[in-house]
Amino acid sequence: MRIARQSFYEATARKRVLGLLDRTSFVEFCPPREQVVSPHLPSLGMPVAFDDGVVVGEGTIDGRRVLIAAQEGGFMGGAVGEVHGAKITGLLERAADTRPAAVILLLDTGGVRLHEANAGLVAMGEIQRAALGARHAGVPVIVAIGGKNGCYGGMSIVARSCDWIVASEEGRLSISGPEVIETVEGIEEFDAQDRALVWRTMGAKHRRLIGEIDALVADDMAAFRAAILGFVGRPRPLDLDALEAEHAMLARRLERFWDCADGMEVWARLGVNDPADVPALDAARFNALLGAVSERSR
Amino acid sequence: MVGRALRAALPVPELVSVMEHLEYEFDGAGPRPAGATALAGVVGSGNLEVLIEAIDLGGRCAAVVDTSVRGYGATWRQVLADFFSRHGMGDVRISINDGGATPAVVSLRLDQAAAEIKEEGP
Numbered sequence: 066m067r068i069a070r071q072s073f074y075e076a077t078a079r080k081r082v083l084g085l086l087d088r089t090s091f092v093e094f095c096p097p098r099e100q101v102v103s104p105h106l107p108s109l110g111m112p113v114a115f116d117d118g119v120v121v122g123e124g125t126i127d128g129r130r131v132l133i134a135a136q137e138g139g140f141m142g143g144a145v146g147e148v149h150g151a152k153i154t155g156l157l158e159r160a161a162d163t164r165p166a167a168v169i170l171l172l173d174t175g176g177v178r179l180h181e182a183n184a185g186l187v188a189m190g191e192i193q194r195a196a197l198g199a200r201h202a203g204v205p206v207i208v209a210i211g212g213k214n215g216c217y218g219g220m221s222i223v224a225r226s227c228d229w230i231v232a233s234e235e236g237r238l239s240i241s242g243p244e245v246i247e248t249v250e251g252i253e254e255f256d257a258q259d260r261a262l263v264w265r266t267m268g269a270k271h272r273r274l275i276g277e278i279d280a281l282v283a284d285d286m287a288a289f290r291a292a293i294l295g296f297v298g299r300p301r302p303l304d305l306d307a308l309e310a311e312h313a314m315l316a317r318r319l320e321r322f323w324d325c326a327d328g329m330e331v332w333a334r335l336g337v338n339d340p341a342d343v344p345a346l347d348a349a350r351f352n353a354l355l356g357a358v359s360e361r362s363r
Numbered sequence: 364m365v366g367r368a369l370r371a372a373l374p375v376p377e378l379v380s381v382m383e384h385l386e387y388e389f390d391g392a393g394p395r396p397a398g399a400t401a402l403a404g405v406v407g408s409g410n411l412e413v414l415i416e417a418i419d420l421g422g423r424c425a426a427v428v429d430t431s432v433r434g435y436g437a438t439w440r441q442v443l444a445d446f447f448s449r450h451g452m453g454d455v456r457i458s459i460n461d462g463g464a465t466p467a468v469v470s471l472r473l474d475q476a477a478a479e480i481k482e483e484g485p
């Protein structure tokens with residue numbers, strides 16, 4: 066019997082956690098019944114969520130103990146408020162103390178919750194520091210992106226400060242969102258309504274081709290689980306050599322692609338024979354293509 | 364000077380709407396559910412989350428609603444009374460964060476929460 070595919074994209078944060086971890090292994094910290102909610106939203110006349118839009122806790126994946134956070138993209142676009150941020154920070158600080166096999170962050174967010182202003186911005190800095198603290202303690206931090214909101218704003222910086230990123234084609238990763246770029250730089254610079262352009266410049270395939278994410282998977286819970294599992298227990302080096310190598314890579318990239326106006330031009334330069342075909346490839350065919358494009362060129 | 368005089372003459376607009384907080388109590392009509400707690404739905408525009416908990420209320424049921432849409436207290440009472448009468452439970456508290464859901468959506472989420480707490484083992 067063929068088991069129906071379970072979409073990661075369509076699942077709520079809670080369903081994602083339950084779908085990735087071993088059955089009945091999940092224990093939630095600050096669960097909804099404790100009602101640890103935003104202290105800021107009621108004063109703006111806005112409804113709160115009992116989990117402030119993020120699920121955090123502990124469980125096992127293939128028998129290995131992990132800590133996990135999942136942002137609920139349906140609540141205020143997964144934006145990070147004070148409590149939301151504190152829950153993720155606390156989880157990462159716990160990782161530095163208890164040394165699980167990994168911390169898994171399921172990000173689905175536009176970034177800071179602007180309603181909470183400075184509290185949200187401070188939270189972002191705290192999350193970043195705690196993520197690096199967990200890594201310094203030798204705990205790998207694995208990010209998964211595959212929800213409606215992609216991963217934008219401060220959380221995109223957090224994501225790129227972690228060890229590994231897994232994403233589905235539906236995932237997007239960028240600091241400024243399409244509308245922000247269009248508003249600031251003009252429609253000649255970036256047309257936010259051009260969804261194909263958005264995916265060619267911020268989408269997971271582009272990010273995978275230029276080496277900013279580490280695995281591209283189909284929108285399937287089992288595929289996400291398998292890819293995440295492949296990174297559990299595998300921290301990347303966090304030292305000066307690694308940082309300098311990253312800086313050198315960024316300098317080379319700028320030199321090589323600075324004049325490209327579109328992802329397709331970048332892919333052509335990387336040695337992709339038919340860059341126009343890339344957006345239509347499914348995950349398996351895309352990954353086959355990726356293997357053919359030499360590692361040296363990226 | 365003119366600007367200042369004009370501003371003083373205008374009525375101060377209500378810049379921030381205020382959430383409405385509603386509390387209800389109903390007679391229980393059945394046993395305490397098997398599970399301890401369940402959550403259904405996500406707070407968003409036209410959507411809501413329903414937290415359902417089995418707690419000791421002397422057999423009665425209670426509901427707490429925080430909603431961004433004011434003035435629908437009577438409708439909430441009807442939807443909740445209908446829910447409790449259909450499901451036959453006691454010692455249940457419902458807590459709702461509402462982003463302006465319609466009564467049909469509210470009933471759907473209530474049913475989802477009830478189904479989950481009835482199934483869930485202790």
